[in-house]
Amino acid sequence: MIAEQLETLLADVAAGRLAPQAALERLRHLPFEDLPFARIDHHRALRQGHPEVVFCEGKTPEQVLAICERLESASGSFLGTRANEAVASRLRERFPGIVWNPVARTVHLSPTGSPRARTGPILVVSAGTSDLPVAEEAAVVSEVFGHDVERLVDVGVAGLHRVLAASDQIQRARVVIVVAGMEGALPSVVGGMVSVPVIAVPTSIGYGASFGGLAALLGMLNSCAAGVTVVNIDNGFGAAAAASRICRG
Amino acid sequence: MIAEQLETLLADVAAGRLAPQAALERLRHLPFEDLPFARIDHHRALRQGHPEVVFCEGKTPEQVLAICERLESASGSFLGTRANEAVASRLRERFPGIVWNPVARTVHLSPTGSPRARTGPILVVSAGTSDLPVAEEAAVVSEVFGHDVERLVDVGVAGLHRVLAASDQIQRARVVIVVAGMEGALPSVVGGMVSVPVIAVPTSIGYGASFGGLAALLGMLNSCAAGVTVVNIDNGFGAAAAASRICRG
Amino acid sequence: MIAEQLETLLADVAAGRLAPQAALERLRHLPFEDLPFARIDHHRALRQGHPEVVFCEGKTPEQVLAICERLESASGSFLGTRANEAVASRLRERFPGIVWNPVARTVHLSPTGSPRARTGPILVVSAGTSDLPVAEEAAVVSEVFGHDVERLVDVGVAGLHRVLAASDQIQRARVVIVVAGMEGALPSVVGGMVSVPVIAVPTSIGYGASFGGLAALLGMLNSCAAGVTVVNIDNGFGAAAAASRICRG
Amino acid sequence: MIAEQLETLLADVAAGRLAPQAALERLRHLPFEDLPFARIDHHRALRQGHPEVVFCEGKTPEQVLAICERLESASGSFLGTRANEAVASRLRERFPGIVWNPVARTVHLSPTGSPRARTGPILVVSAGTSDLPVAEEAAVVSEVFGHDVERLVDVGVAGLHRVLAASDQIQRARVVIVVAGMEGALPSVVGGMVSVPVIAVPTSIGYGASFGGLAALLGMLNSCAAGVTVVNIDNGFGAAAAASRICRG
Amino acid sequence: MIAEQLETLLADVAAGRLAPQAALERLRHLPFEDLPFARIDHHRALRQGHPEVVFCEGKTPEQVLAICERLESASGSFLGTRANEAVASRLRERFPGIVWNPVARTVHLSPTGSPRARTGPILVVSAGTSDLPVAEEAAVVSEVFGHDVERLVDVGVAGLHRVLAASDQIQRARVVIVVAGMEGALPSVVGGMVSVPVIAVPTSIGYGASFGGLAALLGMLNSCAAGVTVVNIDNGFGAAAAASRICRG
Amino acid sequence: MIAEQLETLLADVAAGRLAPQAALERLRHLPFEDLPFARIDHHRALRQGHPEVVFCEGKTPEQVLAICERLESASGSFLGTRANEAVASRLRERFPGIVWNPVARTVHLSPTGSPRARTGPILVVSAGTSDLPVAEEAAVVSEVFGHDVERLVDVGVAGLHRVLAASDQIQRARVVIVVAGMEGALPSVVGGMVSVPVIAVPTSIGYGASFGGLAALLGMLNSCAAGVTVVNIDNGFGAAAAASRICRG
């Protein structure tokens, strides 16, 4: 139940078409439905501003489908992350209109109406080719959440001229998401160039003492550029959700 | 040199009172001055939107004073964090107008003009009494950066009614900074209640397997509330800088 | 040899049907048998209140079968955890009456008599769909140990209303087992709601800086709800064993 | 407001001496009071079965006193942990009846009525002389919470005969709290001897690769005795709170 | 070139059959041969008392064979650890007399003469069925090095009676190797029972917070039984080599 | 009660001067005495071959004195480790004959009879000046336990000629204890030179990424010299106890 639907309900109450007590009861009973293996939270759109997102990794295609069917019937749309081909295929049988992005590993069904335009753009900067899956997850989720998105790829701190050449593009973003593995230094450089929010996403790319992204994570937490914030390793979705919170503000 | 001063310079150029070449030269030579032990970056206000902040820990009062004198002569103001009483006393001899907050461990000299009002409020939520120094650092820095600030103290997840009782206050913030030690669960709860940006600050409060804030840091990075971002342990200043980036957007 | 069988033996002694010395000798020689690869401890039921449980992971189906045959002949029942389909199939050939739960990965043969009713219920709460295998292991083992079990699934701290809606159910449990991955905050919330024992089980669910459950483990150890205790990562069996110790008290 | 006081209130409602609406309002406004630096949760006794406990470390004697005064006026009693001599002295000036235990570092004011007898005993076992402060914290808090407590000191796994000699005492406990540093093996041994709940408390005692209690913590989490649960390093209070939850069940 | 062969050489020198200078030169040129991928150290038997052992993991069967051929031609025997079936098959084609132990994952070719009897016995104690491969590696290597070996399997600290029942056997060993995973407590118990050397081998057996044997390793390093020494995780070979050093002393 | 005293007791039994039952009872009641804060294990000399050693760190001089008085009255001797000057002074008032070694931080009272000569020598090798306290603890404890001890100081792997120059001394030891901080490579070098047991003691000496001795500990556990065993960081006492076990064999 998205915001529009709730407004209708409240208008019905205001117009006397629905008793407050009945409205309250309906609201109280709506929050989540009982699937045998998951409870779906249709109110999240109200509280957090975007529909519940299905983390597909570790769920069978059938489980994902069952959850998405409930989401679709409640709100007309859904978004899945970490969706492999098997999940996408199973969903497509039931919802031919889905869009699956194999690099970003996202699958989503757009609502029928056009998304409300929101502030932006959100700029997604990535340091290396290997960081692309995480960067694309951030970019696609941002788009699905209704924001304009720009991308800037393969700009590493060992080649500063690449970053500097993109200075204008970086400056005009509303939020910058910086995706980097290895030493995770790129957010510090970008954070020093702009005054807008910078969200750093460490990736598990690297070898040896990168320890699965730990080096990049620690680097970003210790950034010497004040005001850089960090999300979990490889968590492109989380960065997009944070960027969306900022843009909606 | 803050934005206002730069505008004057550019106006002088536009009015023909200053040759562009001379202006450029002045700008090029302004960025930093050579102290024997530190370079001060007066342009930072242009790039990042707030004056350079002096991290006082590990510096002698004399070193802090020398840096602040340069900052004051360039911009008329300064802000120091992790400032103990010795630092504050030394600065007060030279700048009687400073404000020292012993809980937040901040010291600052306000610019003569009143700060431009900015969006807000920034709400600083803290979980326990012991988290107050970090929370106050976040709050005071936010105020010095020109934002309205509200505080909500001692709301822990083991007593949910406390959080819920403050629901209205939490909902109307532009940004929420959540400061918590121990298991670091409060940002997840707050993040699930609001759609605005939530910045989590782990503190080193706790004992045993809190490992100096590591438990809270990991908890916040793994928050099940999408879109929560994290800054370094005890980094109240960084959270305020990030919140300020968001509010200025 | 479970408690009932021991009572018979002691009764025989009391009735003069068995000399004390002979009884002592029999007891002394019973404790464990010599398999080539494992010693089975039939006295454990006496000392710890439940039969020895076979941890099947890393054992061949033949090894599991050999151990279970000895257990069955001594006590008439057995319980295996981490049992995959191959193990279950091999056991079923020999013991058609076994029950295999593929989600919980448990297999057990019930004793012929009905289990003595014990106090309860034990409530197993889990945070996410992915936590289900661990939660089910805890639930099934609790049932096999003779306790009433209730389940509450998919209640995360980012959606507090879900937890609050189940408040009544949580309050009436004798023990609450809380299974959660990611930041591991759910036990703190539940621990703050009830006065009964709360056993926290961190799971290895999560990604990035969850570090295979370390984040959840540290979060639970640092819980701000006093009196929450913790078992090993993914150790649903251990939580059930602890809950059973409490209920038998 | 402890349970007795609440029963009076409810009886007043039942007897018509207090309108339900007025009672509700009073309850709603009672939960916590606003100190400038802490909120006190008087309802906790209702929800969790014991009064809020003040963690004194990191608080000034004045702050502790202010919190204890509110607690005393609401419930007639209080309990502080990690209380050093300065805290105890300051509290004694105001509350001459307090009891301070310098080994356990606890300070408490007993309620005027005698505590209701509760099940027990809780047995606190400690491995070495150096573990005594943590063990005593567990023991004293258990006593303050109204339980019978027994102590068994200096029984290590390298001298099994010591443990075995106390076998009878261990067997008759309702709950066993085992406090140990170094390799943390004692809970496994005790857990294998009894069928009652065993709560393990790792201590930071040890040197070299004990890493501040990490070795003992990991040892206890990996205990081969099924059903042993663990609390945080040095957290004697937490173990007592957990034991109290079990005994009250 | 084993000790016997060296004695012959020296005897030849003493008898005038070999000039000292020629003997020296031969010795100097013998130490290692140049294979394209490995240098073999035939003198090790002189310096360390046993032939060089081939760690087969990560080497191709052909590489292992080439190394063993050189060892065999120099000394008449060899020993390989971590040898899988492919390695064993390849070696058997060339050396039909090899012995392969699939549990211990060892393969060896005995010297033609019978090994000199050495002191002992070396007792290998293991805690669980899953620890058997490491325990067997320790036992078989000890035997190949010429020692009498006894085995005691499946004696865990949660069932003390099992350990105590084997007290006599443990007491009469010359060295005890204790192999254990999980909390690694068994060496402390055994170390407290005997005055002979105790070598602890942590295994990677366990789950959750065992962290691949780290918990057991730390437990053993922090053993409260004085004089227990530790080798690397899963390093059954190293324990046997250490035991052999002791027995040869 | 050391071995000699026990022999007397048994001889009394054999001679009819003491009834077996009385002897048994005395033995059963002897094992440990009840001090308020510690139990002393007089039987340890029987089981492990040396008297109980008092770890003085973290105990008050009065506590140490009380324990030593019991030990002295039972066996005529005691040994304390990590003994600072305050402890030594307090003990000297009561036992003028004690020997305090301020570098090794040991204090001991020798038994009146001369120690029985034991095999040896035990060679203690240390890598740097800063490792001396740990090396001396190992050496002094070895001497107190009745062994001949030799010392070899300041031989590091970056100056191989130092090690090689001492080759003869190293070769003739019965056991070598190698004490080293930093990268902990010395035991590998020594282990490759001799065939006798090598016990490695990592020290917390070093800076930066030595992490309090962790680097040396890991280096020693991964030694490429087969059969090197390791004790805890800075645990000179433990190394001596292990060496003593070997020499007594």
Next chain:
Amino acid sequence: MIAEQLETLLADVAAGRLAPQAALERLRHLPFEDLPFARIDHHRALRQGHPEVVFCEGKTPEQVLAICERLESASGSFLGTRANEAVASRLRERFPGIVWNPVARTVHLSPTGSPRARTGPILVVSAGTSDLPVAEEAAVVSEVFGHDVERLVDVGVAGLHRVLAASDQIQRARVVIVVAGMEGALPSVVGGMVSVPVIAVPTSIGYGASFGGLAALLGMLNSCAAGVTVVNIDNGFGAAAAASRICRG
């Protein structure tokens, strides 16, 4: 665009065949080209002295090919590391002249002209057979960068005579790259023998507490031989790049 090509361009400018402004513009626009998934930095040869190297792991053969085609057309050569057979085969179809080294996992296309001779030799020392892939990566990359390379294999610190026997060869190197796993002690020994730069490469070889190369890494960082520097675990390429920087100086 390698240095030669740049010299041509500059000569054209000097000769008046190219206007400075045009040259500048061309240079400014040359730095990188836009592939959909990677930006290639042709200027790197100018700035860092060697062409950009393609890290092939995690890229498809098609992606590697596309990058190499751009590199070849710009500079006539390329170098790929971590190249498996699939990558090599795909490249060979297009560039028959490539050289693929399956042990070093490198693939490269040499420039048509002969490489300029550079100082050397670079000596690559490796400790064990299992370290060969990393050592070969260092050796081959050094050769491709135009340096003379020598190799010394299988010299471990447990057999010092092997190192000493190669003393002459080690002494005459311009730079020594030392590749070692396990305890990582070899660089300390080599560093103590020579006065030239020593670059240490820890490898992930080892088991148990080697923790994927962490033990070797820490050992090397804590080397007691002053002036040893370290690169990332398994980073043979990085060591070669560092050695090349030194030789070109």
Next chain:
Amino acid sequence: MIAEQLETLLADVAAGRLAPQAALERLRHLPFEDLPFARIDHHRALRQGHPEVVFCEGKTPEQVLAICERLESASGSFLGTRANEAVASRLRERFPGIVWNPVARTVHLSPTGSPRARTGPILVVSAGTSDLPVAEEAAVVSEVFGHDVERLVDVGVAGLHRVLAASDQIQRARVVIVVAGMEGALPSVVGGMVSVPVIAVPTSIGYGASFGGLAALLGMLNSCAAGVTVVNIDNGFGAAAAASRICRG
């Protein structure tokens, strides 16, 4: 005994003034002297190119003095690092000509002759004011070793213009030592700008999740600029020794 002295000795041999046998004997007996607590390696200058350096931390002023006296009598000079005021004062009493640098914490006595000019310059770049002690240690040691040294202070990656403004100075160095705490990103930026060797020194500066320099260390090991090498945390001396090895080549 530095190189010059050795040359004299060898010349004496060549000229017949010293018998070879006598020369050999003198050399053999020179390597180190026996102090009770340290062996001094006078040959190190021959092998490694600089005199032995005394790490003063953890040594008493008397111990430092005794070592320096031996060094001075052998070579006429010495260098101490981590020297506090007490050490410097004690040395000055005996050697009035010493130079003590309280920021670098170095103390040294120059040889009477002027140092031979060596290649350079060595450029020491530091990121923040707090990194100065480590940077100064690197700079002063480099000077004492006979190299020209330049310094560049307070250039962080969050203010790229500072680094770029010093581009010319950075380009002309023979070696660059980069000292940085926090995220340790500066070496990547500098490494991308130059083709000469870059030695990275992580410092323990930072707070929260910098974990005593671990974040900077990991960042530097994972640098995306190929050929950056790393020394231990805070090890300014080691960086200077490595730079000196390079410059002497």
